[in-house]
Amino acid sequence: MELTVLTLSFIFFLLIGVPVAFSIGLSSICTIIAAGLPVAVVFQKMVGGMQVFSFLAIPFFIFAGELMLYGGIADRIVKFANSMVGHVRGGLGMSNVLGCTLFGGVAGSPLADVSAMGSVMIPMMKREGYDADYAVNVTTHAALVGALMPTSHNIIIYTLATAGLAAVSVFDMILGALVPALILTVANLIAAYYVAVKRGYKTHGVFPGWGVVISTFLGALPGLAVIFIILGGILSGVFTATESAATAVFWALLVTIFVYRSLSWENFLKACAKACKTTGVVLLLIGISSAFGYFLALYDVPEKAGAFMQSITSSPWVVFLMINIILFLLGTFLDMAATILICTPIFLPIAMQYGMNPTQFGIMMLINCALGLNTPPVGTTQFVGCAIGEISVGQVMKSILPFYGALTATMLLVTYVPAFSLWLPETMKSVLN
Amino acid sequence: MSSSTSLFTRICAGLSKACLILAVIGLIAIILAVQSQVFGRYVLNDTPTWAEALSMLLILYVTAFGVAVGVRDAGHIGLESLVVLLPESLRLKIEILIHVCVGVFGAFMVQSGYMWTTLKWTDIKPMLNVPSGMDYLPLVIAGALIVLFSIEHIIALLQGKEVEPAWN
Numbered sequence: 001m002e003l004t005v006l007t008l009s010f011i012f013f014l015l016i017g018v019p020v021a022f023s024i025g026l027s028s029i030c031t032i033i034a035a036g037l038p039v040a041v042v043f044q045k046m047v048g049g050m051q052v053f054s055f056l057a058i059p060f061f062i063f064a065g066e067l068m069l070y071g072g073i074a075d076r077i078v079k080f081a082n083s084m085v086g087h088v089r090g091g092l093g094m095s096n097v098l099g100c101t102l103f104g105g106v107a108g109s110p111l112a113d114v115s116a117m118g119s120v121m122i123p124m125m126k127r128e129g130y131d132a133d134y135a136v137n138v139t140t141h142a143a144l145v146g147a148l149m150p151t152s153h154n155i156i157i158y159t160l161a162t163a164g165l166a167a168v169s170v171f172d173m174i175l176g177a178l179v180p181a182l183i184l185t186v187a188n189l190i191a192a193y194y195v196a197v198k199r200g201y202k203t204h205g206v207f208p209g210w211g212v213v214i215s216t217f218l219g220a221l222p223g224l225a226v227i228f229i230i231l232g233g234i235l236s237g238v239f240t241a242t243e244s245a246a247t248a249v250f251w252a253l254l255v256t257i258f259v260y261r262s263l264s265w266e267n268f269l270k271a272c273a274k275a276c277k278t279t280g281v282v283l284l285l286i287g288i289s290s291a292f293g294y295f296l297a298l299y300d301v302p303e304k305a306g307a308f309m310q311s312i313t314s315s316p317w318v319v320f321l322m323i324n325i326i327l328f329l330l331g332t333f334l335d336m337a338a339t340i341l342i343c344t345p346i347f348l349p350i351a352m353q354y355g356m357n358p359t360q361f362g363i364m365m366l367i368n369c370a371l372g373l374n375t376p377p378v379g380t381t382q383f384v385g386c387a388i389g390e391i392s393v394g395q396v397m398k399s400i401l402p403f404y405g406a407l408t409a410t411m412l413l414v415t416y417v418p419a420f421s422l423w424l425p426e427t428m429k430s431v432l433n
Numbered sequence: 434m435s436s437s438t439s440l441f442t443r444i445c446a447g448l449s450k451a452c453l454i455l456a457v458i459g460l461i462a463i464i465l466a467v468q469s470q471v472f473g474r475y476v477l478n479d480t481p482t483w484a485e486a487l488s489m490l491l492i493l494y495v496t497a498f499g500v501a502v503g504v505r506d507a508g509h510i511g512l513e514s515l516v517v518l519l520p521e522s523l524r525l526k527i528e529i530l531i532h533v534c535v536g537v538f539g540a541f542m543v544q545s546g547y548m549w550t551t552l553k554w555t556d557i558k559p560m561l562n563v564p565s566g567m568d569y570l571p572l573v574i575a576g577a578l579i580v581l582f583s584i585e586h587i588i589a590l591l592q593g594k595e596v597e598p599a600w601n
Contacts, residue, residue: 014511016515016534017511017528018535026538039541039544040548042541043546047493047569051489053488056467059460063464238475243467247468250464269457272461276457276460277453277506278499280456280496280498280499281503281509281510283499283500287496338510380510
């Protein structure tokens with residue numbers, strides 16, 4: 001009975017368009033009233049869910065990402081990427097993939113990545129004669145790597161969502177996501193090259209020489225150093241994840257104010273304000289999801305979903321595929337953080353029962369949700385990319401297949417080959433011990 | 434435009450701006466607190482015990498202000514695709530219903546938050562020497578602001594106007 005109330009009320013609120021966090025909250029309230037318990041329990045769970053120290057890394061990563069977005073590092077990364085691969089066929093497409101990956105490492109968010117790199121690269125590509133749909137697809141897909149980078153706040157959200165279900169450390173997740181991020185970048189490069197050859201885009205210019213590559217690299221280095229601060233801090237044990245995220249904010253301020261001198265007071269305030277608004281949205285979602293997760297566990301939702309899947313198949317391969325399909329379908333409607341927070345308590349126990357490592361599950365989920373960011377009807381990064389490229393979602397869908405293919409291939413590799421996500425953290429652990 | 438609504442809008446805008454400024458100050462304070470922990474540990478050889486507790490408390494306030502401003506600036510993400518398919522008159526009703534739902538949640542936040550705040554006000558948080566009830570006070574603040582901003586949205590919808598973000 002209570003489970004029916006929870007499910008139906010959640011779907012109802014979501015469908016009429018109540019924001020996700022409030023839909024979760026209201027359906028939790030409906031459920032607790034149906035169960036005859038005091039409503040205050042929902043809010044106790046909510047505040048309790050926000051009292052975790054690693055939780056603080058999320059606003060820090062969001063803040064650092066906003067500072068980097070307004071701070072002029074995108075231009076320098078574009079110059080560096082152009083000097084490296086700008087001369088090959090579909091050169092700007094390749095530079096775009098490389099640039100988005102690097103900026104994704106700095107900002108840790110696909111959305112910030114599309115906004116920053118897209119506003120530089122998409123108009124540039126259109127001027128050089130590339131089709132707008134190609135420019136947008138390259139950018140929006142390459143930007144998804146941001147969700148897997150060490151600065152990704154979605155990684156922290158996943159580790160919070162696993163609380164009480166499995167022991168997943170931020171260390172494992174950050175290192176585990178690196179190899180898949182690399183594979184995704186290579187897959188994107190291949191897709192960008194393939195489309196460039198198929199459409200007969202010409203090559204532009206010649207290789208500018210290693211001198212230019214090195215000087216543009218040095219120009220971008222202060223910004224890129226954020227990645228090393230976080231990796232170095234966590235690997236050496238000097239900082240906790242939360243402390244290294246706070247250091248990343250400091251570094252972002254130093255670089256944008258003193259090194260690049262590109263952050264105006266207005267933009268600083270804009271970045272602060274944006275960071276606080278996003279923080280409110282994301283942290284409310286996390287807090288209220290812990291109340292929701294409590295109900296899911298209370299009413300045995302993972303067990304019931306698991307039993308249902310078992311009635312269809314006993315093959316782990318098929319179960320993982322089904323989980324991926326469900327995640328993908330939800331991800332097309334819901335925001336990344338919401339999908340992670342709602343689905344982890346349901347599907348992680350099932351995946352673990354079928355032998356999947358929780359770190360591997362998390363990375364698979366991040367890639368899957370990233371795919372949803374580029375899929376209508378609610379594709380957040382796709383919207384932004386289309387707005388910058390001044391084309392419709394329909395036009396973009398025409399050439400999306402090679403890029404979808406690249407992303408899906410990476411996701412399946414991570415789903416079915418544990419080594420891609422587990423080898424690096426395990427190796428580093430044995431090296432460090 | 435009647436002068437009473439415009440005053441109401443101005444009050445809401447002022448509150449929203451104040452919330453966002455307080456949230457920014459809070460976020461910067463949290464960053465400084467976490468950094469002071471690193472500084473204390475490696476430079477002073479004395480890790481401040483208050484830093485972690487203070488940042489965990491402050492983040493609740495930053496979130497509360499951020500959530501409230503998010504409600505006013507329509508920053509919270511929901512599904513819009515189905516509502517836009519509806520005919521104009523029905524869409525307005527649904528949009529009002531959405532704000533009513535959000536406002537109702539805000540009211541529950543105030544009620545439960547007030548209960549917990551008063552209940553826990555006599556407990557003292559060990560590291561900070563402040564009442565444990567302060568953890569729940571943000572629920573009251575955020576809830577009240579959510580109710581207020583939802584009402585503002587409903588009035589704006591009925592008058593065919595839009596609520597403009599107050600600051601950045």
